[in-house]
Amino acid sequence: MSTLPPYASPLERVWFYAFRVICGLILFFLIMPLLVIVPLSFNAEPYFTFTQGMLNLNPEAYSLRWYRDIIENEQWLHSIKNSFIVAISATILATSLGTLAALGLSRAHMPARTLFMSLLISPMIVPLIITAAGMYFFYSDIGLAQTLPGIILAHTALGTPFVVITVTATLSGFDTNLIRASSSLGATPTFTFFNVTMPLILPGMISGGLFAFITSFDEVVVVLFLAGFEERTIPRQMWAGIREQISPTILAVATLLICVSVLLLVTLELLRRRGERLRGVTPG
Amino acid sequence: MTDTPTAASDDDILRTNDGVPLKVTLRRVTRRQKLIALALVMPLFAFIMVTFVGPIGMMLFRAVDNPVLQEQIPRTVALLNETWDGESVPDEAVFAVLAEEMIQQYKVREIAKVGTRLNYEQGGLRSLITQTARNVARRGEPPWKETFIAIDERWGEPQTWGIIQQASPRYTLSFFLAALDLRYDWQGNIIEQPEREQIYVMMFGRTLWISGLVTALCLLLGFPVAHLLATLPMRQSNILMILVLLPFWTSLLVRTTSWIVLLQTEGVINDVLVWIGLIGDENRVQMIYNQFGTIIAMTHILLPFMVLPIYSVMRTISPSHMRAARSLGATPFRAFREVYVPQTLPGVGAGSILVFILSIGYYITPALVGGRTGQLISNFIAYHMQKSLNWGLAAALGSLLLIGVLILYWLYNRLIGVDKMKFG
Numbered sequence: 001m002s003t004l005p006p007y008a009s010p011l012e013r014v015w016f017y018a019f020r021v022i023c024g025l026i027l028f029f030l031i032m033p034l035l036v037i038v039p040l041s042f043n044a045e046p047y048f049t050f051t052q053g054m055l056n057l058n059p060e061a062y063s064l065r066w067y068r069d070i071i072e073n074e075q076w077l078h079s080i081k082n083s084f085i086v087a088i089s090a091t092i093l094a095t096s097l098g099t100l101a102a103l104g105l106s107r108a109h110m111p112a113r114t115l116f117m118s119l120l121i122s123p124m125i126v127p128l129i130i131t132a133a134g135m136y137f138f139y140s141d142i143g144l145a146q147t148l149p150g151i152i153l154a155h156t157a158l159g160t161p162f163v164v165i166t167v168t169a170t171l172s173g174f175d176t177n178l179i180r181a182s183s184s185l186g187a188t189p190t191f192t193f194f195n196v197t198m199p200l201i202l203p204g205m206i207s208g209g210l211f212a213f214i215t216s217f218d219e220v221v222v223v224l225f226l227a228g229f230e231e232r233t234i235p236r237q238m239w240a241g242i243r244e245q246i247s248p249t250i251l252a253v254a255t256l257l258i259c260v261s262v263l264l265l266v267t268l269e270l271l272r273r274r275g276e277r278l279r280g281v282t283p284g
Numbered sequence: 285m286t287d288t289p290t291a292a293s294d295d296d297i298l299r300t301n302d303g304v305p306l307k308v309t310l311r312r313v314t315r316r317q318k319l320i321a322l323a324l325v326m327p328l329f330a331f332i333m334v335t336f337v338g339p340i341g342m343m344l345f346r347a348v349d350n351p352v353l354q355e356q357i358p359r360t361v362a363l364l365n366e367t368w369d370g371e372s373v374p375d376e377a378v379f380a381v382l383a384e385e386m387i388q389q390y391k392v393r394e395i396a397k398v399g400t401r402l403n404y405e406q407g408g409l410r411s412l413i414t415q416t417a418r419n420v421a422r423r424g425e426p427p428w429k430e431t432f433i434a435i436d437e438r439w440g441e442p443q444t445w446g447i448i449q450q451a452s453p454r455y456t457l458s459f460f461l462a463a464l465d466l467r468y469d470w471q472g473n474i475i476e477q478p479e480r481e482q483i484y485v486m487m488f489g490r491t492l493w494i495s496g497l498v499t500a501l502c503l504l505l506g507f508p509v510a511h512l513l514a515t516l517p518m519r520q521s522n523i524l525m526i527l528v529l530l531p532f533w534t535s536l537l538v539r540t541t542s543w544i545v546l547l548q549t550e551g552v553i554n555d556v557l558v559w560i561g562l563i564g565d566e567n568r569v570q571m572i573y574n575q576f577g578t579i580i581a582m583t584h585i586l587l588p589f590m591v592l593p594i595y596s597v598m599r600t601i602s603p604s605h606m607r608a609a610r611s612l613g614a615t616p617f618r619a620f621r622e623v624y625v626p627q628t629l630p631g632v633g634a635g636s637i638l639v640f641i642l643s644i645g646y647y648i649t650p651a652l653v654g655g656r657t658g659q660l661i662s663n664f665i666a667y668h669m670q671k672s673l674n675w676g677l678a679a680a681l682g683s684l685l686l687i688g689v690l691i692l693y694w695l696y697n698r699l700i701g702v703d704k705m706k707f708g
Contacts, residue, residue, distance in 0.1 A: 033542035104324030109317035127645020138339030254538040261533035
């Protein structure tokens, strides 16, 4: 289907191009909302729509005032700081716990593998509102509600399934003879892990970690229940902005967040290419 | 090492060097391997149990937990259960105990809890309890029966006492009944809620309907795109893949915000429609803060979850199958329907179940763009958690939602397997 065969009938020719147009429209539907936000965040006027000046590409219709707003706003800066603290800590915790568990789950002798696996993946499946409600009572009871550690622990739980899944997937292509070779040469299990296993599963760990990071960085339902004013994160601040006083500052923040996701996407793509190169698979 | 294991014994059992039967050693080693595997999984398992499974279980327990009346007016409840015939007005002894306990709870400002609890069963009882308690505590005196009925005639009706009795057991099903638009009447029969208070069955129905529609839309849009991506050469499809992956990686709130910007009445799409003259400036279309907005935004947000699993299955289908079907005389449509589509079903199943699971629990997008008609069951759970503080009802609604999700999750596990889940 990638090229039109020379014997195609006229109807097939029409369908071939029509199909491409349809797919183009669907892809446009996917990407358009993101593309609209970016130029609008440079709007000099406090509107959410293109002004005449913007359409004429008049430089005066564009400005950085909404970006200045972020930098000058104590609340936004505070929430940016919180978001990074929470997301980075949750990522480190989730990656360590998740990798350990994935190592166990991938062992040949792991008992009740499916049961453990489904249980460890469940934070990804259970509706966030239920998770948030449960955690709200739990963290209030142990005095961690409205504290950053509470949110970090909650986000760790939400991020681990991604690490478990990606690292388990990486380990499924892992040659266990390497570990035997290493121990037969006298290495301790710890030495083997850090010098043999880890370098090989690192791409899986990193992409799992990136998923955990973005999960935490983007998470708002649990934060709505657990965070007080002091613990507001970027999504929580955006939520308040959209509900209460919607201003184009939101669009500027959104644009910055799109940049973060582009960055993550590029990192993942590089990792994938590296993985393929290591496995000797070249993109066709 | 010249001595052979057989030297240690006369029987035929294989033994290791130290004379232990091989079977035993093997079992020992296997057990040790099992323990190592378990030990590696244990930290995360314990963490998830303590911070995730446990709290959710305890939260859901509130759906049947009913301590208020037992804690606040225990002796009244006990006496009522012992002596009341269930038809007439209770005698003076019950009134006296209730008066005593009311005064006691009024002084520590706890009596409102009783009123709130009873109000879940029947509207108006909160004010009855608080007013009566205030009057009794200030200038009430025996005979209590006359005093109570003088304060409010409802104390002279058996219905009121029936409701107190129905609300008193330590564990109750009444929150679950409320979540299904049912309730106990004062004699303990299960009846329907009054018509205008029946919302939850409709909400569950709407949630399922919107989730089904979003899943269908995602499939309709996702299938062609996945097909195109899977059949293009890698280099081109990788570039187009960015268009799928970038929204996937972008914050949910960003995507919801952009739909607000696009769809609102003063927004980009309405502007374009006015500009090309399709609609007049004065009758702009309301496309957001209603069900339409919820469906569009959710479809956009969940579409990558459909495309990615279908794509990864389609990649494995050899193009020669289609060519073989064509060369055997099948029309393109028939070859597509009978040869290609059946092979894509694992991906279609995985994507559909995933999208459906994610959409029935959706909260953020409906809350922001749903308006009144686009709210889903999650929004009602949040409402009862944060605004009405009827945690029992929130837990009951949550339990029903969770049961639905777990059934789908189990189905997903059976059909596809959790470990086959892939991203990116």
